[in-house]
Amino acid sequence: NSKVIQTPRYLVKGQGQKAKMRCIPEKGHPVVFWYQQNKNNEFKFLINFQNQEVLQQIDMTEKRFSAECPSNSPCSLEIQSSEAGDSALYLCASSLRGYNQAPLFGEGTRLSVL
Amino acid sequence: GDSVTQTEGLVTLTKGLPVMLNCTYQTTYSPFLFWYVQHLNEAPKLLLKSSTDNKRTEHQGFYATLHKSSSSFHLQKSSVQLSDSALYFCALSDWTGGYKVVFGSGTRLLVSP
Numbered sequence: 655n656s657k658v659i660q661t662p663r664y665l666v667k668g669q670g671q672k673a674k675m676r677c678i679p680e681k682g683h684p685v686v687f688w689y690q691q692n693k694n695n696e697f698k699f700l701i702n703f704q705n706q707e708v709l710q711q712i713d714m715t716e717k718r719f720s721a722e723c724p725s726n727s728p729c730s731l732e733i734q735s736s737e738a739g740d741s742a743l744y745l746c747a748s749s750l751r752g753y754n755q756a757p758l759f760g761e762g763t764r765l766s767v768l
Numbered sequence: 769g770d771s772v773t774q775t776e777g778l779v780t781l782t783k784g785l786p787v788m789l790n791c792t793y794q795t796t797y798s799p800f801l802f803w804y805v806q807h808l809n810e811a812p813k814l815l816l817k818s819s820t821d822n823k824r825t826e827h828q829g830f831y832a833t834l835h836k837s838s839s840s841f842h843l844q845k846s847s848v849q850l851s852d853s854a855l856y857f858c859a860l861s862d863w864t865g866g867y868k869v870v871f872g873s874g875t876r877l878l879v880s881p
Contacts, residue, residue, distance in 0.1 A: 658811070658819045667790065685867065687868065687869070689864060689871075695806075695855055695873075695874045695876075696871075696873050696874065697857070697871035697874075699868045699869075699870070702867060703866055704867075709868075710867065710868055711868050715840075726807075745811070746813070751867075753800050753861045753862075753863040753867070754800050754817070754861065756802050756814045756817050757869055758814075759804075759811040759813070760811055761809075761810060761811045
């Protein structure tokens with residue numbers, strides 16, 4: 655079965671701590687997305703990559719969030735200094751390149767910031 | 769920028785009844801629309817996709833027709849089952865300034881016996 659693998663499934667951090675999560679995209683998919691799904695189930699786009707290059711990212715991502723997709727290694731999303739408002743489900747997705755390609759999602763990493 | 773609107777936050781139905789979940793979108797480009805379904809504690813999964821005007825697309829009993837004239841892509845099913853209880857998201861492919869998929873706020877469908 656095609657799959658995007660995200661680890662860990664659950665992450666608990668204190669305020670101010672770093673939080674790092676990883677994603678292995680589906681084999682052959684050059685485009686990787688990170689979304690934040692909040693407690694109201696709304697999706698917020700954070701950043702995306704094509705291979706190792708950032709395609710687009712939001713301001714929030716630029717300031718406290720860092721992400722990378724190195725060659726031959728899992729992609730990662732790291733929050734430098736966690737805040738309570740960062741508690742959410744972080745979803746990674748991958749796709750082929752093309753605007754008609756539907757992203758394939760992983761099960762997510764649920765971050766709780768205490 | 770591009771946007772997707774889902775007007776119903778929660779839809780509750782009895783098993784066997786038909787359902788329509790609303791989705792409208794706004795874009796200045798040629799639209800490509802998706803419907804995703806997310807069951808509890810699972811990954812969102814693609815249900816349907818379309819970019820063809822006025823053509824019905826179907827999968828697993830669900831169907832939708834993209835109407836560019838009204839900027840709509842409503843999801844329908846003629847007879848819902850208990851297993852259809854889930855979150856449903858309409859999404860729009862956006863290639864402007866990079867590439868991302870814009871999601872609506874989602875509709876929770878609850879099917880009762």
